[in-house]
Amino acid sequence: MKTIVGSNLERTLAGGHFALTAEVGPPRGPDPADVVKKAKILHGVADAFNVTDNQTAVVRMSSIAASKVLLEEGLEPVMQIVCRDRNRIAIQSDLLGAWALGLRNVLCLSGDHQSAGAGGKLNGHPGAKNVYDVDSIQLISIVKGLRDNAIQDGGDAISPAAPFFIGAAWTPFGPPEKFRTIRLAKKINAGADFIQTQAVYDMKRFAEAVRRAEDMGLTEKAAILPGIIIPRSAGMLKYMNASVPGIEVPDEMIQRMKDSADPKEEGIKITLELIDGVKNLSGIKGVHLQAIEAEELLPDVIKAAGLLPRPKID
Amino acid sequence: MSKKTQNSNKNVEVVVLYCQHGLSDDAKGSDWSQKSTDVSVRAIMMPCSSKIEVPYILKILQAGVDAVEIVACPEKSCKFLIGSRRAEKRIEYIRGLLEKIGYEPQRVGISRKLSQSPEKLIELAKARADAVRSVGTNPMKGE
Amino acid sequence: MIFAEWKPLDELVDKLKAHKKVLLVGCATCVAECAAGGEKETETLAPLLTMALKKQGHTVDITTATLEKQCEWEFVEELAEKAANVDAIMSLACGIGIQALAERFDPMPVYPGVNTSSLTIREEDGVWAGRCAACGDCVLDQTFGFCPIARCAKSLLNGPCGGTRKDGKCEVNEDVDCIWNLIVERAEQRGQLESLAEIRKTKNWSNSRHGGPKKVVREDLKK
Ligand code: SF4
Ligand code: SF4
Numbered sequence: 001m002k003t004i005v006g007s008n009l010e011r012t013l014a015g016g017h018f019a020l021t022a023e024v025g026p027p028r029g030p031d032p033a034d035v036v037k038k039a040k041i042l043h044g045v046a047d048a049f050n051v052t053d054n055q056t057a058v059v060r061m062s063s064i065a066a067s068k069v070l071l072e073e074g075l076e077p078v079m080q081i082v083c084r085d086r087n088r089i090a091i092q093s094d095l096l097g098a099w100a101l102g103l104r105n106v107l108c109l110s111g112d113h114q115s116a117g118a119g120g121k122l123n124g125h126p127g128a129k130n131v132y133d134v135d136s137i138q139l140i141s142i143v144k145g146l147r148d149n150a151i152q153d154g155g156d157a158i159s160p161a162a163p164f165f166i167g168a169a170w171t172p173f174g175p176p177e178k179f180r181t182i183r184l185a186k187k188i189n190a191g192a193d194f195i196q197t198q199a200v201y202d203m204k205r206f207a208e209a210v211r212r213a214e215d216m217g218l219t220e221k222a223a224i225l226p227g228i229i230i231p232r233s234a235g236m237l238k239y240m241n242a243s244v245p246g247i248e249v250p251d252e253m254i255q256r257m258k259d260s261a262d263p264k265e266e267g268i269k270i271t272l273e274l275i276d277g278v279k280n281l282s283g284i285k286g287v288h289l290q291a292i293e294a295e296e297l298l299p300d301v302i303k304a305a306g307l308l309p310r311p312k313i314d
Numbered sequence: 315m316s317k318k319t320q321n322s323n324k325n326v327e328v329v330v331l332y333c334q335h336g337l338s339d340d341a342k343g344s345d346w347s348q349k350s351t352d353v354s355v356r357a358i359m360m361p362c363s364s365k366i367e368v369p370y371i372l373k374i375l376q377a378g379v380d381a382v383e384i385v386a387c388p389e390k391s392c393k394f395l396i397g398s399r400r401a402e403k404r405i406e407y408i409r410g411l412l413e414k415i416g417y418e419p420q421r422v423g424i425s426r427k428l429s430q431s432p433e434k435l436i437e438l439a440k441a442r443a444d445a446v447r448s449v450g451t452n453p454m455k456g457e
Numbered sequence: 458m459i460f461a462e463w464k465p466l467d468e469l470v471d472k473l474k475a476h477k478k479v480l481l482v483g484c485a486t487c488v489a490e491c492a493a494g495g496e497k498e499t500e501t502l503a504p505l506l507t508m509a510l511k512k513q514g515h516t517v518d519i520t521t522a523t524l525e526k527q528c529e530w531e532f533v534e535e536l537a538e539k540a541a542n543v544d545a546i547m548s549l550a551c552g553i554g555i556q557a558l559a560e561r562f563d564p565m566p567v568y569p570g571v572n573t574s575s576l577t578i579r580e581e582d583g584v585w586a587g588r589c590a591a592c593g594d595c596v597l598d599q600t601f602g603f604c605p606i607a608r609c610a611k612s613l614l615n616g617p618c619g620g621t622r623k624d625g626k627c628e629v630n631e632d633v634d635c636i637w638n639l640i641v642e643r644a645e646q647r648g649q650l651e652s653l654a655e656i657r658k659t660k661n662w663s664n665s666r667h668g669g670p671k672k673v674v675r676e677d678l679k680k
Contacts, residue, residue, distance in 0.1 A: 083611070088659060110618040113610050113629045130611075137615040138659045153659055171619035176641035182654050183616045190656055198619055245620045245628050369500035376504035411501075414466045415509035453512045 004147070005165040007104035008076040009048040011313040012286075013194065013223045018279060019286030020307055021078060021196065021225060022046040022298055025055065026066035035066050038295050039073035045299045046289070047310055048105055050196070053080040056118040057111075057125070064094055068101045078167060079103050082111025087133035088142065088153050095146060099162040107167035107196065108139040119243075137183075137190050140168055144191030168192035170224070171246035172209035173202075181212045188222045195222050196288040198246040199229040201237070201253055203277045210283050219283030226278045230291045230301060231267040234258040268301055275305045324451060325349075326443040329374050330357040330435050331366055332385040333398070348436060355439040357432075363387065363401035363424075371408055371422060378455040383442040384424040385435060398426055418449045458487040458578075459551040460585055461494060461571035469506060469547070472568045474515045478543040481506070481570070482536065482558065483523035484550035491585055493571050494549025496523040502549065502570065527554025533561050540565065576607070586633075593664030599657065601643040608636035614657040617641070 003014050012019045022042060027034035042049065049070055053063040060066075067077035079098055081091060095106070110132075117124025134142065134153075142153045143166050150161035168187040172180050184195065200206045206226065213219055231237050234257035241249035253270065260266035271289075278284050291297040302308055347356040356379075360366055363386035374382050384405060386398035402424055409419035423442050427434065463469070473479055481503050489495025503519045510517045522539055524532045527550035536558070540546060545566045548555040551573040559567040576589040590607035596614070597604060606612045610629040617637030620628025625638040644650045662668065 110611050110613060112620075115610075115629050132612045133662070134659050135611070135613040135615050136618075137656060141656065141658070169619060174617070174619055174621045175623065175625050175635070176617065176621070176638050176645075178645065178650070179616060179637075179641045179653065182650065186615055186654060186656055245622050367497065369497060369504065372501060372504040372508075376507055411466075411505055415470070415505060416512050417508060454508055 005104050005163045007048070007165045008313060009078065009105050010165040010193070012047045012311055015311065015313060017047075017286075017311045018307070019048075019223065019225060020046045020302065020310065021048050021050060021286065021288045022295075022302075023050045023052065023288075023290045023292075024066070024070065024075075024077075024295065025052050025293070026061035026063065028058065028060050030061065032069045035061070035069040036073055039070055039075050041296055042298060043074060044310060045302045045308065047286075048076045048078050050078045050080055050107060050288070053082045053109070053111065054085065055080075055112065057084065057114040057116040057128075058118045058122050059125070064098050064101070064103070067098070067103050071102055076105070077103060078105040078107050080107045080109060081139065082109045083132050083134055083136060083139055084111035084114060084130050087131050091134070091139065092142060092146065092152055095143060095164070096158070096162055099164070104163070105165045105167060106143055107169070108136050108143065108192070109169055110136045136168065137186050140166055140187055140190040140192050148191075165194070166192050167194045167196060169198070170195045171198040173198070173205065173248050174246040181209070181216060181218075184213055185216055185218055188218055192222050194285075195224045197224065197227045199227045199240070199244075199290070200274065200278065201231075201241075201247065201249040203274065205248060206278075207281055210281055214283040219285075223285035224283060225286040225288040226284060227288045227290065228271060228274050228278075230271045230289070230294070230297055231257060232294070233263050233267070268297070268304070271301055272305050275307070325352055325354055326447055326451075327354045327378070327380045328356070328383060328439040328443050329379050329381075330355060330383045330385060330439050331360050331363075331371075332357060332430070332435060333363040333387050334359050334361060335387050346432070353440050353443045355436055357435055357439075363398050366401055366404065368404055368408055371404075372411075375412075375417075375421060375452060376454055378452050380452045380455075381421045381423070381442045381446045383438055384422075385430065385438060386424060386426050388426045402426075417453075418446060420445045420449070421452070458490045458576070459553075459573060460491045460575045460577040460587070461488050461549075461551050461573040462491075463493055463498075463502070463549075464570060464572055466505065466509060469502075469568075469570055470509045470513065473506060473517055473519075473545065473547065474510055474513065476517055476543075476545040476566075478518045478520070478545075480536070480539050480543040480546045481519050481521045482527065482546060482548045482550070483521070484525075484527035484548075484554050485523055486526050486528075488550055488554075488571065489523075490579065491577065494551075499523050499549055524550075524554075527551075528557055530557070530561070533557050536562075591665055592660070592662065593668070594661055596657075596660075599652070600640050601647070601649075603636050603640045603643070605636055605640065608634075613637065614660060616653060 003010050024038050051063045051067045054060055063079050067079040070077045114128045114130055115126050143164050145151050146162040147164055150158050170184050234254050237249045237254045240247045257263050257266055275287055345358045371382050386401045405424045408422050413419050425438055483494045483499030499521050503521045507519050526532045540562050546558055547568040547570045548558050549570045555569050575587040577585040578588045580586050587607045592606045621635040621638055627633045627635040644653050
């Protein structure tokens with residue numbers, strides 16, 4: 001069992017445990033208490049917690065700061081970095097800073113375009129100038145360079161190296177579907193250690209996608225954690241199916257939620273079945289669970305899934 | 315008395331641009347005008363309504379004319395097939411521009427008629443005049 | 458072509474209302490192609506602005522001229538006489554033409570009448586689409602002839618983001634193709650999908666605007 005970074009997430013995976021990550025969205029204001037509140041609810045229920053980086057292009061407390069607050073509360077963060085807002089100079093500087101603060105997991109993403117503005121629910125900053133100096137795959141290479149070669153993208157050396165456990169995203173279903181496995185391979189070849197996927201509802205199709213990745217030897221090289229978003233209504237599932245790129249929800253599942261007298265309860269049932277489903281898939285090393293704007297649901301769901309207590313790693 | 319009601323009694327100046335292919339033979343071949351107490355009509359023959367350009371119409375309005383009516387051929391009988399359809403789109407465009415600068419879009423209109431007599435053109439001009447009578451004279455008048 | 462569009466009309470009216478005589482100058486090259494500043498558009502805008510100004514109580518005399526190329530000094534020179542008789546110029550050329558007038562006719566105020574935004578092709582009548590962002594390091598050979606810098610909302614070099622819609626459109630605009638979807642499609646058609654598996658390193662942007670103002674000197678062409 002070899003680890004290079006020593007983060008809890010890395011060691012959990014290296015120890016052969018079925019890993020569990022969850023998501024914490026930083027607040028739209030400056031109060032650390034908002035993060036602490038979520039931390040208290042989620043303490044001990046997952047191995048690491050993703051901290052989003054201005055998701056849907058809405059300004060929130062920085063991912064680096066919110067990650068540090070989580071860390072102080074005893075939760076291990078996965079700091080997300082998007083390519084929209086910072087160039088290679090700022091990103092590398094933030095990575096060094098993040099390492100100095102004790103952050104050890106990063107997730108490298110392209111990021112939602114600034115025209116997203118929370119899907120029109122908030123103003124956001126559609127007039128902003130975007131950066132996109134590097135893309136998510138180049139970002140992975142940069143983090144790997146800082147870790148394995150102690151070298152910046154421009155070629156200047158750093159001392160000491162800044163070892164991070166590197167994550168990336170995978171959207172197996174979006175078009176061009178044939179390329180999605182190749183893109184996953186690119187990310188892993190660039191240096192991704194773990195992969196969190198777009199939310200999975202169609203287990204059959206997902207199993208096929210994982211098979212393709214397995215055939216390419218990818219599931220051996222990186223730990224794949226399928227994303228699961230706890231559904232709370234038929235409308236939510238319908239919306240995601242129609243409007244969120246890369247999410248496929250089978251009609252039967254939407255119908256099942258519609259027919260249910262208690263959709264909230266049904267959603268949790270579905271979640272548990274999905275967790276069970278991915279657990280039994282060969283090549284899957286854990287799960288990434290999200291309850292968008294309803295983090296308080298997570299502890300009970302995780303418990304019901306039989307995933308508590310989390311493994312203690314020394 | 316408001317400005318608008320004052321204007322409602324005034325003479326409204328209308329220019330009719332008509333497509334030569336849409337007019338009965340006896341009316342063809344010339345530009346002409348007719349004046350009555352409440353409407354002055356000037357008719358100008360065009361080779362085809364598709365030849366009517368945006369600046370041409372705007373310059374007529376800039377000169378102070380209250381309204382412009384384009385008389386194009388019905389789509390099916392248009393000699394240049396899409397000529398009259400194109401003219402219609404241009405009129406829509408001009409109406410949008412007029413609205414943006416605070417002028418009433420109804421100062422420009424289009425009708426598709428085949429084989430019209432001069433009397434019918436006057437009738438169309440009068441209808442256009444009625445459409446703008448209530449909004450007052452063109453602010454460019456008297457330039 | 459260089460693509461430009463009229464600024465909002467009320468903005469233009471606002472700029473001209475302090476003047477008495479204005480020269481509105483079009484250009485018969487790119488901005489004519491994109492129907493913003495050719496002769497037709499110049500002759501459309503002149504009566505429109507005159508009428509708008511009049512409605513607000515300002516009598517402004519707008520004369521017009523359309524140059525062959527507003528970005529060449531010898532054509533700009535043709536304006537000298539007309540420019541001597543006005544107190545302001547409004548240009549409908551791209552930013553290059555506007556600057557040429559501003560330089561030649563200093564200290565006359567020269568107003569931009571258009572916003573210059575991109576390098577486009579006319580896909581069909583009345584439809585224009587961005588094709589190049591002048592990135593200074595062309596990669597079209599690696600992307601099967603589709604530009605990932607101008608045509609991908611995130612300028613991605615290693616394949617599509619997770620946002621490609623089910624119908625192959627870009628997450629940012631449902632009317633625009635995800636260019637990476639097209640790149641992959643063409644690669645597949647040519648049996649070269651594997652070429653896209655290669656990791657493209659961070660790009661050198663220094664030969665574009667990011668490297669500072671451009672200046673090129675060719676001694677062989679200097680007089
Ligand atoms: S790669 Fe660069 S130079 Fe080539 S078309 Fe795209 S933006 Fe233009
Ligand atoms: S959907 Fe396609 S074109 Fe749009 S940002 Fe993503 S990769 Fe680029």
